[in-house]
Amino acid sequence: MRHILLIGSVGVGKTTLRQAIHGEDLDYAKTQAIEVKAGVVDTPGEFLESRFYKHALITASYSVDTVVLVQAADERGTRFPPGFSTAFNRPVIGVITKSGLGTPETIHEAEGQLRLAGARDVFIADAFTGEGMDELKEILCQPSTSAI
Template sequence: MRRAIFVGTVGAGKTTLFNRLQGDDSLARKTQAVEFNQLGDIDTPGEYFSHPRLYHALISSLVDCELLIYVHAANDMQCRIPSGLLDIYPNQQRIAVITKVDLADAEVERVYALLLANGFKPPIFVVNSFDASSLTEFKAFLAGLGGPQEE
């Protein structure tokens, strides 16, 4: 089984996606600390990713994970990946997920291109965490890796 970690900026939709993949439809609350599911997968606070003084906490959280899932909102036109983050653990698989595609100001194609320009390679998943059918392909991908999946 692969241990996955969900990273991204504050408000990217990490916790909502993390919860939906486990079949939890409750409203997400602000993630205050690293949280684990029953499989050992990790949901990180966006502050770990967004504030340089907390990068050490993010890097420490990454150490035991084989799969980094970068979550980026479809209405965020800036990629704030900390310099070198994707190179720290070279054997770690990295994938990107574009969330919040249901928002009126979502620009999926621009965000997709932004992620490609910042080092992500396909597959890049496009999901609406509030639409279970949009998670089907992503769940199948994760199941094939032995990653996080609905229990």
């Protein structure tokens, strides 16, 4: 599996996405610090939301293959500034989570926000229903080139 860095606001489903990718039971847990588990680097939402921590996201990206920007389908607006992906020297993809809670309009809006932030490809997934998870796992299960 590719080593990935999950970045997104508080409550968008980064930890739940990590759990679903690994086939674990879905159990909400607030991420308090950067956590690494089986090649997935899970970051607190505060790291994106506070300019004082954004350097930690850039540093964490050095040890992964792919940066994953996570946006919830049921959340209006975004914390990703335009061109955010240019801070990383790794491929950047986007994942829209909680697709079952969004509307076609909010999902379309989330996709536009992720593309504006610089996500090359955008996937729509729902960890609870399983929608889109197979396609996402297929992309993420490509061989890793990093050392974490």
